[in-house]
Amino acid sequence: MDLKKPLWPLFEFVTQLYLISPHGGLEDLIQELPDDLKLLDIIYKQPSMLIRPIASVFDNLALIKKGRDITLPDIRDEDGKELPLFDAMISLTKQRVLEYELEAINSALCGPCSCVLCCTGPDLSARQEFFEIPLLDEEISLFSRFPIVDSMKSRAKTAYSEPELEIDGAPFYKRPSAIYHWATGYSLILVRGAACPHLNASGSCNIYSSRPVACRKPQIFPFVIERLSGRHQDAAERYLRRDALLAIWDCPYVKEFKAEIITYARLCNLTCIFKENKA
Structure with missing residues (x-):
């Protein structure tokens, strides 16, 4: 995964293409994608292979295309107005695609440095x-x-x-x-x-494969939609559309890759926000 080649422009293109195509299922469309696909000056090689691991984000889109009802969380704009169903679905899909991609990018950055900033x-x-x-x-x-x-x-x-x-x-x-x-x-x-009790003496996590969701996106994470409630089972899911990307300035890698992070946000049509977690 590459900050200079975000997945969202590819997923957005496939979404638009799928809606106007005669295909009933997404797989038929994916199979027809070329080996190289150029979007926004980005060349995606083997785009079908990039889409398949997270193709489930299109499930609601397929239901809409088939004329079926879908149920989504309550997602509102910054004025408190509920988003139209399609806009809410796109925002939710975008959040999930970026979470998937940035988890891999964050893990690649965290792995070699043994930083404990987010564990203490x-x-x-x-x-x-x-x-x-x-x-x-x-x-x-x-x-x-x-x-x-x-x-x-x-x-x-x-x-x-x-x-x-x-x-x-x-x-x-x-x-x-x-x-x-x-x-x-x-x-x-x-x-x-x-310190987190799972932090060991070498600076590694003893439960890395089962670590909390919040620990999977420590430096750079999407705020396409911000969860306002619903993290516990007795509350309904409620979100606010932010269309932002948050990068934690404390992290040395965020400073090193500042230009790439800004480019990533721009290509995903997000506002880039740099913020200190520990001042």
Whole structure:
């Protein structure tokens, strides 16, 4: 995978082609793609091979083409208006394609450097008091050594609410690291000087193949749509369309590949945002 050759322009082209083609199934169209396909000055070699591993993102598109009903999460624009069904489907598809691609790119960057930036809380000199790792319900069991804080007060706030959640008269981040059930779902809060229990002495992850979703996109990740709720099972999925790409400036590779990341965002029609995770 290559930041200079993002997959989304290819998937967008195939989406448009599929909608106007006589093909009932996507596979027939994929088989007809040429060996080399040029889009936006990018030459995609063997485009069918690039599409097949993630062709399931087109499932809803195939249903729409066949005139069948589909159910999507609630996705709204920044004015709070619900997106039309087709626009919502494209935004959701784009998010999934970029997540797939950037997970591979992030892994390639993280693998050789043994960086622990995303696996530890802020150091004692940082302005931040804590580092948050969002968790899905099924990921909580990976961190059984941490207590779970789940109360009416925690569920009414997020980690960044003002005033902050207090426990026994002190801000939550002044307590030992724990898992919190917020209004938006569960998060592991690593306080100053704390580290993920799965981080080993060599700087590697002991559960790398089953690591949380948030850990699969540590430096560069898409915010085509931002999840506002629904990470825990008792809440409906709700999203806001952002059309952004977020890159964590703390990472030395983000600094090194700044130009490529900006190009990637431009080719995907996304606003590129550079942000520090630990200031």
